[in-house]
Amino acid sequence: MGVSWGRFDTRTLVLMPIAIAINIVLGQTIASVLKIPIYLDSIGTVLVGVLAGPIPGLVTGLLSNVLWTYVVPPPFHNDFAAPFAITASFIGFYSGLVAQLGFMRSRPNADWVHVILAAIVVLLVLGAIGFYGFIPFYAGSDFTFFNPSAQADTLFTIVAYVIAILVIGSIIGLIGLLIVRRDLGVAFVAVAGLVCGIFSAIISAPIAAGVFGGVTGSGTDFLVAAFQQAGSDLQTAVLKQGLLSDPIDKTVTFFIVFVLLQTLSRRFIARFPQGEKAVSLEAA
Amino acid sequence: MNPLTKAVIATVGSIGAFVLGGYIGPIAISVVMLLAASAAGVARALLRASLLLSLPIAISVVLVSVFTRPGTTVLFTIGPFDATVEGVDFAAQTLVRLLAISLSIGLFILTTEARAFVFDLERRGVPPRFTFVALATIEAVPTLVERAATIAESQRARGLDTEGSVRARLRGLLPLVGPAVITSLTDVEERSLALESRAFSRPGRRHLLWSMPDSAGERVLRAVLVLALAAAVVARVAGLSLPVVG
Numbered sequence: 001m002g003v004s005w006g007r008f009d010t011r012t013l014v015l016m017p018i019a020i021a022i023n024i025v026l027g028q029t030i031a032s033v034l035k036i037p038i039y040l041d042s043i044g045t046v047l048v049g050v051l052a053g054p055i056p057g058l059v060t061g062l063l064s065n066v067l068w069t070y071v072v073p074p075p076f077h078n079d080f081a082a083p084f085a086i087t088a089s090f091i092g093f094y095s096g097l098v099a100q101l102g103f104m105r106s107r108p109n110a111d112w113v114h115v116i117l118a119a120i121v122v123l124l125v126l127g128a129i130g131f132y133g134f135i136p137f138y139a140g141s142d143f144t145f146f147n148p149s150a151q152a153d154t155l156f157t158i159v160a161y162v163i164a165i166l167v168i169g170s171i172i173g174l175i176g177l178l179i180v181r182r183d184l185g186v187a188f189v190a191v192a193g194l195v196c197g198i199f200s201a202i203i204s205a206p207i208a209a210g211v212f213g214g215v216t217g218s219g220t221d222f223l224v225a226a227f228q229q230a231g232s233d234l235q236t237a238v239l240k241q242g243l244l245s246d247p248i249d250k251t252v253t254f255f256i257v258f259v260l261l262q263t264l265s266r267r268f269i270a271r272f273p274q275g276e277k278a279v280s281l282e283a284a
Numbered sequence: 285m286n287p288l289t290k291a292v293i294a295t296v297g298s299i300g301a302f303v304l305g306g307y308i309g310p311i312a313i314s315v316v317m318l319l320a321a322s323a324a325g326v327a328r329a330l331l332r333a334s335l336l337l338s339l340p341i342a343i344s345v346v347l348v349s350v351f352t353r354p355g356t357t358v359l360f361t362i363g364p365f366d367a368t369v370e371g372v373d374f375a376a377q378t379l380v381r382l383l384a385i386s387l388s389i390g391l392f393i394l395t396t397e398a399r400a401f402v403f404d405l406e407r408r409g410v411p412p413r414f415t416f417v418a419l420a421t422i423e424a425v426p427t428l429v430e431r432a433a434t435i436a437e438s439q440r441a442r443g444l445d446t447e448g449s450v451r452a453r454l455r456g457l458l459p460l461v462g463p464a465v466i467t468s469l470t471d472v473e474e475r476s477l478a479l480e481s482r483a484f485s486r487p488g489r490r491h492l493l494w495s496m497p498d499s500a501g502e503r504v505l506r507a508v509l510v511l512a513l514a515a516a517v518v519a520r521v522a523g524l525s526l527p528v529v530g
Binding site: 022024072210 | 291294298302337341344345347378381382385386389392393398401402413414416417418420421422423424425427428429461462465466468469470471472473475476479480484485
């Protein structure tokens with residue numbers, strides 16, 4: 001069975017605008033209100049990639065960032081998203097492939113040996129991310145969750161809370177699902193997210209450094225500043241920042257999509273070109 | 285003016301600012317964009333929008349570059365941070381570049397009806413399926429926000445606390461976000477059936493009764509702009525130092 005690149009049927013084409021809207025609303029909120037080192041602007045992209053295949057995922061990622069800059073009116077408009085369309089396309093393509101390989105499948109009620117193995121994998125992934133990324137960041141003492149300089153638009157504040165919940169919830173959820181439902185899928189999702197994060201960091205770094213002098217006006221800039229102060233040159237500082245932020249971001253993103261897939265009805269999922277393969281309805 | 289011409293101007297302007305680098309190129313682009321904007325009567329709106337949008341990123345650029353970029357000539361020191369001439373220079377270059385990008389794209393956004401742009405693309409042969417996605421996205425963002433508001437109200441009617449303490453609000457989030465996302469997704473079902481029943485996926489092209497004017501002059505302008513950009517890229521890659529590269 002060869003690799004399928006996905007199809008653009010009517011259902012996929014209707015899903016794409018909604019996915020793009022989710023990307024933009026969440027991404028814009030992160031960029032303008034929160035001071036955390038992640039973006040969460042690819043949940044919709046990953047969703048399309050998983051349900052419809054690599055090429056639709058790629059197109060969704062590309063269109064998200066291009067439309068974000070060229071078409072969507074304020075307050076959800078961002079002048080600086082378009083160059084990162086390359087990264088977004090990669091994320092969509094990658095998630096389509098990974099889903100085809102079965103990384104997004106739920107594998108509940110595994111035996112305990114496997115659960116323990118999976119727990120070790122998850123803890124390694126989370127531990128590596130946490131040790132490497134979050135601890136140095138939060139140890140900067142005067143860390144505050146909300147960006148004080150942001151204009152306190154109530155809409156954004158609400159979405160900001162949503163994001164806080166999503167991030168904290170997915171970390172708890174990863175561990176919770178593993179123990180309560182003995183769901184091995186969690187380990188696969190964590191690995192898929194981590195790998196995606198590493199690649200997208202490598203792709204984004206030259207863009208961020210070349211076009212924006214290493215900053216994007218969001219919470220990640222503090223990391224860049226910290227690395228530069230510690231003696232890295234701009235390219236390296238941006239890459240280091242990406243290697244911290246992106247794996248966290250993509251692991252959370254993949255996990256949210258994973259939970260979303262569990263929540264949606266199977267009938268709904270199975271009607272997408274790649275839906276059945278992605279969640280493997282027969283096996284479940 | 286044809287929307288495609290405006291899009292080409294915006295793209296060439298923003299990529300050009302990046303390719304040229306230095307000070308003179310981006311500043312020249314910014315001036316051209318502002319002149320064009322004042323010709324269109326939107327100069328003040330454009331300047332306001334661009335400055336507002338670039339402000340957060342500009343603050344970051346200044347903080348990050350001025351204080352942490354390694355350099356030899358120290359201007360002044362605050363705590364452990366040295367402000368260097370090199371840092372200031374780099375920050376200023378980044379700022380003019382960002383301003384040029386922001387002005388180019390802002391001008392396009394302010395003077396172009398998104399719908400007209402997308403329809404014009406379709407007339408030029410972009411598959412209708414992709415123009416559908418672009419148009420539906422414009423609709424989807426406000427729809428999503430509106431849907432969220434409706435759900436918030438109905439959950440409040442059921443006694444959900446959305447205004448109390450931070451903890452109470454956090455607890456109230458799941459009943460808001462869950463339905464908003466899930467209903468958006470299940471809507472896909474209904475909408476795709478509706479589209480199918482209206483021959484959405486039939487082959488062939490739509491005949492658009494409406495078309496945007498497109499003069500020969502504009503075609504030439506577009507070709508010249510694209511060629512100029514290509515020339516700048518080639519020159520930059522070849523390492524030639526143009527007079528405009530500061």
